[in-house]
Amino acid sequence: MLLALDAMGGDHAPASVIEGASIARERHPDLKFLLVGNREQVEPLLSSRKNLGGNAEILHTETFIAGDAKPSLALRQGGGTSMRLAIEAVASGRAEGVVSAGNTGALMVLSKFVLRTLPGVDRPAIASLYPTLRGESAMLDMGANVECDARNLFQFGVMGSAYVTALLGIPRPRVGLLNIGSEDLKGHDALRAAAAHFREIGEALPLEFHGFIEGNDITGGTVDVVVTDGFSGNIAIKMGEGTIKMFSEYLKSAYRSSLLAKLGYLLSAPALSTLKKKLDPRHYNGGVLLGLNGVVVKSHGGADGLSFANAVSVAYDLIGFKLNEKISAELKLPALSPSIASD
């Protein structure tokens, strides 16, 4: 299996990318890499990683997309950049997937333009795993689509459910639509139409439709897949990150508030470091751009080597699972077309 890596994307690129490739190759001995980036910078890093010798090829380019570049500009001026060339390697069939820690908006726009959407998918979405009281769940869309109609939400549910089957091994994931109340009358029309469609044909699909859920159900782990528009999804996930940060800071200052508390911290420290790891967003690294003709994984911009390796593992698992073939097949079910009209 060959993966294209955007060697120049992310705050610590290219070092974190090469380190991540090396760690991932230890986990998956059948992995090979196409490292797209500046040869002068990549080559010395590569030569210090013995397990990549013979398994990583460099595709040289001197340009890359800045972390703060506007997606529209990336589309017009992104030709020949490391991100674009890495995506093109998937389009040409040279690579089976691409991983980048670069600009999310640019990655989405370029991937959509170069790879196009899967048959049956109107719009791609960004999905990611996150921690819950019961373990892990997935949420989508995380920010690619500000407004979504019922068809989009339905397709997100199908894609998200294939995604958690691939990554978490849940054969029939529970899917919930994020709303502001669990009653049938709450929320937007699009939510009600999507819910009706899931109820109508959900049984024909490898998922279990749970109905509407509320914001506190996200971390409650009420469902395996939370489906929402990119506006609410982005706000919810960032509110979760911000709340964990606030709680951690409050906790730190509580521990600093007295000598006894400090001593207590020292005794509890090993247990607390496990907790910290569990809630660390880097552990959940590897947002996936679902619904494209090719596997595209977005690593966190601040990813270190280990974190980038986690994103590579996500790409590896999704390709092995033949995620896109499964999504296409499910969205081709004949029952789907009549009841949710195209916009």
Add this chain to the structure above:
Amino acid sequence: MLLALDAMGGDHAPASVIEGASIARERHPDLKFLLVGNREQVEPLLSSRKNLGGNAEILHTETFIAGDAKPSLALRQGGGTSMRLAIEAVASGRAEGVVSAGNTGALMVLSKFVLRTLPGVDRPAIASLYPTLRGESAMLDMGANVECDARNLFQFGVMGSAYVTALLGIPRPRVGLLNIGSEDLKGHDALRAAAAHFREIGEALPLEFHGFIEGNDITGGTVDVVVTDGFSGNIAIKMGEGTIKMFSEYLKSAYRSSLLAKLGYLLSAPALSTLKKKLDPRHYNGGVLLGLNGVVVKSHGGADGLSFANAVSVAYDLIGFKLNEKISAELKLPALSPSIASD
């Protein structure tokens, strides 16, 4: 000052309401109450609270609105209920404000119908304080309006800023519009139009417009007032509550995971209990229905006496501040009309 209390609203009513009134009266010796509810249940509770003697009157009714009643049904069949009579006491001028721990949707629908909106306000919104890294901030709307146009968002900013001036004493609050990126091009049209309007005339108002903020800025305390539609606001606040719950549960199991960790917990316990109080949603009790001809405060349904007293204090502060007069005056500024057209 006379406040009408819905003595029958909430999980622990009427006991929690009478206890809350008694605690609030200790704080504010000029407060008097109209207790709307079943005399048979209220009277014995009242007679055990000496500081309410002569300062609390009972308005008897045998009906009340169920916690899970549909708001539309509450409007059609809510006549004569404790909630409706309490709101009517404000409309008739008998009381200066109302506090209820009952059904939020019913309280909004009945208050809108009985009290009407303030001049200059298209739609009322639910606002509440919440904890941040820097202290406290306010967010609105928390769920009354699923979709909002630019005028609504602008009015929420003006109302929310008067609200934090009243409760937190901040003379010129920083106001931010919740979005999925801080760049000018992100998000809905309504957000961009509202931002343009704040930039245009914000200086004439006692607030400072910060621009767009993201989900992690909510708990970051980047602004004093977070303005958003009721869909995103409701999801964000519940995601925050859910994340705090998850973190607390993880923390508990970390402390239980070893003997040393348990010992550490015992030593840190006093410091941690301060933290717990800081993040307890009951501490932030008293969501306010802003934009109505009268002060309407919603207490948490599960409020105990102390928590209900906090909601009463919120009503007391808002009335003392003459919140509604201030909101009306600010929304009457002549600069407001031309640039944001009515929908």
